[in-house]
Amino acid sequence: YNGTNQSLAILNSSQNYGHLTISGSGTKTMAGNSSVVGTLTFTNGTITTGANSLYLNSTGTVSRTSGHVIGNFKKYIATGATTKTFEIGDATNYTPVTVAFASVTSAGDLTVSTAAGDHANIGTSSINPAFTANRNWTLINSGTVFTTYDPTFTFVAGDLDAGAIPGNFIVGRYNAGWTYPTVGTKTSTTTQATGLTAFGDFQLGESAKVFTGTGNFSTAARWTGGTLPVAGENLLID
Numbered sequence: 066y067n068g069t070n071q072s073l074a075i076l077n078s079s080q081n082y083g084h085l086t087i088s089g090s091g092t093k094t095m096a097g098n099s100s101v102v103g104t105l106t107f108t109n110g111t112i113t114t115g116a117n118s119l120y121l122n123s124t125g126t127v128s129r130t131s132g133h134v135i136g137n138f139k140k141y142i143a144t145g146a147t148t149k150t151f152e153i154g155d156a157t158n159y160t161p162v163t164v165a166f167a168s169v170t171s172a173g174d175l176t177v178s179t180a181a182g183d184h185a186n187i188g189t190s191s192i193n194p195a196f197t198a199n200r201n202w203t204l205i206n207s208g209t210v211f212t213t214y215d216p217t218f219t220f221v222a223g224d225l226d227a228g229a230i231p232g233n234f235i236v237g238r239y240n241a242g243w244t245y246p247t248v249g250t251k252t253s254t255t256t257q258a259t260g261l262t263a264f265g266d267f268q269l270g271e272s273a274k275v276f277t278g279t280g281n282f283s284t285a286a287r288w289t290g291g292t293l294p295v296a297g298e299n300l301l302i303d
Contacts, residue, residue: 066085066086066087066088066089066093066110067086067088067089068089068091069089069090069091070091070092070093070094071089071091071093071094072093072094072095072096073093073094073095073096073099073112074096074097075097075099081099081100081101081102081122082099082100082101082102082103082105083101083102083103084101084103084104084105084106085101085103085104085105085106086106086108087105087106087107087108087109087110087111087112087132088108088109088110089109089110090109090110091110092110092111092112092113092135092156093110093111093112093113094112094113094115095112095113095114095115095117095119095136096117097117098117098118098119098120099117099119099120100119100120100121100122100125101119101120101121101122101125102122102124102125103124103125103126104125104126104127104128105119105121105125105126105127105128106127106128106129107127107128107129107130107131107132107133107152108130108131108132109130109131109132110131110132111132111133111134111135111154111156112132112133112134112135112136113135113136114134114135114136114137114138115136116137117136117137118136118137118138118139118176119134119136119137119138119139120139120140120141120174121138121139121140121141122141123141123143123172125140125141127150127152129152132152133152133153133154133159133161134151134152134153134154135153135154135155135156136153136178137176137177137178138151138152138153138176138177138178139174139175139176139177139207140174140175140177141172141173141174142166142169142172142173142174142175142209142211143169143172144169144170144171144172145168145169146165146166146167146168146169147165147166147169148163148164148165148166149163149164149175150162150163150164151163151164151175151177153177153178153179154179155179155180155181157181158181158221158223158224159219159221160179160200160218160219160220160221160224161219162177162179162202162204162216162217162218162219163216163217163219164177164204164214164215164216164217165214165215165216165217166209166211166212166213166214167211167212167213167214167215168211168212169209169210169211170210170211170212171208171209171210172208172209173206173207173208173209173210174206174207174208174209175204175205175206175207175209175264176203176204176205176207177202177203177204177205178202178203179200179201179202179203180200180201180202180203181199181200181224182199182200182201183197183199183200183201183268183270184201184237184239184266184268186239186243187237187268187270189243190237190239190243190268190273191235191237191243191245191272191273191274191289191292192235192237192268192269192270192271192272192273193270193271193272193273193299194270194273195226195228196226196228196229196230196233196270196271197225197226197229197268197269197270197271198218198220198224198225198229198231198234198256198269198270199224199225199226200220200224200269201266201267201268202218202266202267203265203266203267204216204264204265204267205264206264212262213259213260213261213262214261214262215249215257215258215259215260215261216257216258216261216267217249217250217255217256217257218236218255218256218257218258218267218269219254219255220254220255220256220269221254222253222254229270229271230271231251231252231253231254231256231269232251233271233272233298233299234248234251234256234269234270234271235248235269235270235271235272235295235298236248236256236258236267236268236269237267237268237269237270238258238261238263238264238265238266238267239265239266239267239268240263240264240265240266245292245295246258246259246260246261247259247260247295248295256269271298271299272294272298272299272300273289273299273301274288274289274294274298274299274300274301275288275289275300275301275302276288276300276301276302
């Protein structure tokens with residue numbers, strides 16, 4: 066597809082793309098779910114999935130110069146120590162996620178997407194909404210059995226709130242409530258979480274840890290979120 070703002074439509078839903086090349090300009094909009102069994106080549110331009118998913122199956126690969134998926138990008142996760150990069154972003158920015166599985170015992174699929182703006186439930190988190198990467202990501206597992214995984218989230222400088230310091234970022238995972246995985250490597254445009262065993266929505270930002278009431282600083286219940294502070298968090302003592 067090398068035109069402008071084209072529609073990707075497979076006439077028979079049981080068929081797959083062999084190889085799929087995206088070039089030209091504008092965005093290519095999916096009319097339904099599609100799979101690629103060969104090479105998905107991004108020369109230029111984007112694919113917008115809407116409510117659909119673009120699936121890269123067990124034989125599919127990605128070759129990227131410029132461009133990405135806006136929406137749901139699903140990839141096959143093989144057994145063993147498996148690492149996949151999901152070439153996703155929004156209408157303006159390329160903000161991929163790399164997921165490194167320590168050990169996969171049963172193969173499955175993983176769907177990843179991103180949206181501009183803070184998570185809708187950030188107000189109930191331990192993340193300060195005034196100092197975030199204004200972006201959130203969603204990871205959905207389907208059938209993959211594994212030990213742990215380490216995701217690395219990429220954002221752009223334009224996502225950052227004024228005064229936000231990426232070196233101070235923590236990671237929040239939302240799934241009917243917030244948890245805060247261990248933070249790994251951080252750069253000016255990436256933050257890694259380590260040792261995760263479950264999926265959900267993810268938000269990056271500086272801590273909004275507040276100590277309330279009286280008692281010992283080592284009492285987790287006195288801190289926002291009911292968890293103790295970790296290195297690098299900014300703390301507020303009420």
